[in-house]
Amino acid sequence: MRASDVERFYSHVLKGPKPGSCWLWLGAISDDGYGRFWIGTAGGQRAVAAHRFALATVHGGLGAIEGLTALHWCDVPLCVRASREPTTHLLLGTAEENMADRARKRRMPSPNAVKWRRLSRAERSARSRGLRDALKTHGWDEDLVRELVHGIDPDHPTLF
Template identity: 80%
Template structure:
């Protein structure tokens, strides 16, 4: 992993004010609402999910996390808070670990699934872009982040 890529990556990250805050991605966003980061490889450019690149920076590179899944402790698609200490929001696991986490949090598809399920892929992507643009314009504002990421009332869908 090149240090120039890591430096460029973190230039697109807005870290919250507290040790347990999300670190939100302000770069490119894919059609699934997750961040995307481009790296140069021998074969040309390659897009990497921003949260996976962040995990790779603390676990020894992209090859070291190949075949593993990123689990979002915070369930915020734009969060890239990966560390080796307890404040991390991203953990490495298997696909089974990710499915178990999903079930435990009540995010399994069903007629009574949590409110975020009402958002289509397109709507989730649009909300991620809205969060990014608001953060770029206003910086980290605790009330704004809470409103945009976690919803403003019980009937308002969360970002994820």
């Protein structure tokens, strides 16, 4: 993993202002709603999922994470906050651990998860692109991020 790739990668990341905030990808977005980052290879170029590249920077390169899955603690497709600190939003795991995490968070269809609604790839991509474009235009605006990530209207009255 080249230092220039890592530097170029983080030039496309907007870090939220709070200690536990997401670090959101502002670069290319794939049709699945996740960030994409291009790296040079011996045979040309290849696209890597941005969150996987972030994990690779922490765990010793892309080869070190091959065969493992990225678990998103925050469930935000554009989040690339990977670190060895407790504030990381990305964890390495197996496919089985990812499915268990998905079930624990009630993100899978079941008779008991009535409120669950799976976004299509197109919907997830549109939401990610909307968030990225808003961040590029307005910077980190907590109300805007909350609305676009969680669907919470900033003008909606709060309980407190």
